[in-house]
Amino acid sequence: MDMLNHENLQRIYHHACSTYPEECCGFIFADGTVHHGINIQSELHHRQPDIHTRTGANGYTFSVADTLAMNRSFRSSNPVAVIYHSHPDVGAYFSHEDASKALFMGEPAYPVAYLVVDIRKGHAKAAKLFQWNGRCFACVQEIHTNEKDSTAQIRN
Structure with a gap:
């Protein structure tokens, strides 16, 4: 099954x-089911800004329920x-923060790929899929939206 099919995207x-x-x-399960998580980053920042310096505008943390379901x-x-x-207004790339959250002691924390969505002014523009290549997370697929009909064009 193509987990990044048109409907899921x-x-x-x-x-x-x-x-x-x-x-x-x-996240997306192996059977293709999409689970919309809850980003609690702004809540964490509000409670402990010295520890959680990022807000939901430039970071994400899954809710406890989402983390339990994933695990x-x-x-x-x-x-x-x-x-x-998603990355609001900054592009689809695997940031240092993304890598930091995805790794544990230099190895992937989860056996998954990562999709980063480029959102500009509230509109989806593109997405990139990243996978661990043994050294780092590398882009293995680029997906560009067609603004006229909202379809995705996939490039490997």
């Missing part, structure tokens, strides 16, 4: 647009395969 783009100007976050999935027949989040 539209679900993810809609999620990203609905949370703009903050980042969205979620449980890895012990099931339908594990999370892709974690996604």
Whole structure:
């Protein structure tokens, strides 16, 4: 099954647009089901700004319920395969912060790919899929939206 099919991309783009100007976050299970997560980064920042210096505008943290669901999935027949989040007004790239959250002791914390969505002024423009190549997270797929009909054009 193609987890990044047109319908799933539209679900993810809609999620990203609905949370703009903050980042969205979620994941896609191996069976293709999209789970819209809840970004609690601004709440964490509000409670402890000295510890959580980023807000939801430039960071994401899954809710406890989302984190538990994701971790449980890895012990099931339908594990999370892709974690996604948006980058409002800065482009789709795998940031230093993204890598820091995705790694534990220099190795991937989860056996997943990462989709980063480029949201500009509340509209989805593109997305990039990143996978661990043994040294770093590298872009393995670029997806550009067609603004006229909201379809995605995938480039490997």
